[in-house]
Amino acid sequence: MKAFGGGDLLHADRSLAGVALTPYQCISYALDRPGVASVFTGAHSLEELQMNLVYAEATDAAKDYATALATFPRMRWKGHCMYCGHCAPCPSGIDVALVTKLLNLGLAQENVPETVREHYASLEHKAGECLQCGSCEERCPFEVAAMQNMEQAARLFED
Numbered sequence: 461m462k463a464f465g466g467g468d469l470l471h472a473d474r475s476l477a478g479v480a481l482t483p484y485q486c487i488s489y490a491l492d493r494p495g496v497a498s499v500f501t502g503a504h505s506l507e508e509l510q511m512n513l514v515y516a517e518a519t520d521a522a523k524d525y526a527t528a529l530a531t532f533p534r535m536r537w538k539g540h541c542m543y544c545g546h547c548a549p550c551p552s553g554i555d556v557a558l559v560t561k562l563l564n565l566g567l568a569q570e571n572v573p574e575t576v577r578e579h580y581a582s583l584e585h586k587a588g589e590c591l592q593c594g595s596c597e598e599r600c601p602f603e604v605a606a607m608q609n610m611e612q613a614a615r616l617f618e619d
């Protein structure tokens with residue numbers, strides 16, 4: 461719910477961030493949050509509803525919210541993973557965004573939930589394969605300590 465912040469996020473003058481996002485960017489951001497599988501969107505008109513429905517066919521470039529978020533003047537995003545995937549590709553094939561999401565889901569609870577542990581176990585390439593090459597960090601618009609996160613994920617899920 462509230463993927464558009466009641467519509468405020470779509471307007472620079474109403475958004476707390478002072479920057480307008482597109483509906484696709486808002487939906488994509490909401491769907492990338494840990495544990496979110498679906499998003500309810502509101503619509504004032506048939507036209508708005510149709511625009512939301514074609515999200516499924518939108519290009520990755522149209523859905524990319526990371527660049528817009530990085531320009532938000534009134535918020536600090538540094539160091540916070542947005543699960544945007546801009547750090548890809550990893551030479552070891554690690555899905556850094558997904559591993560980081562699972563790491564944060566695991567750390568949010570006292571004990572790592574079984575579903576999270578199983579999801580991690582099903583990954584083709586795990587954090588322990590990180591070469592510490594640093595290329596993901598160079599590409600991250602939010603200056604996330606991705607290499608440190610890979611080390612932490614390996615400790616949490618693989619030890």
Ligand code: SF4
Nearest residue numbers: 541542544545547600
């Ligand atoms: S580490 Fe950076 S680039 Fe990669 S998913 Fe997180 S925020 Fe995006």
Ligand code: SF4
Nearest residue numbers: 550590591593594596
């Ligand atoms: S530092 Fe590790 S996770 Fe990042 S691109 Fe290199 S091998 Fe992949």
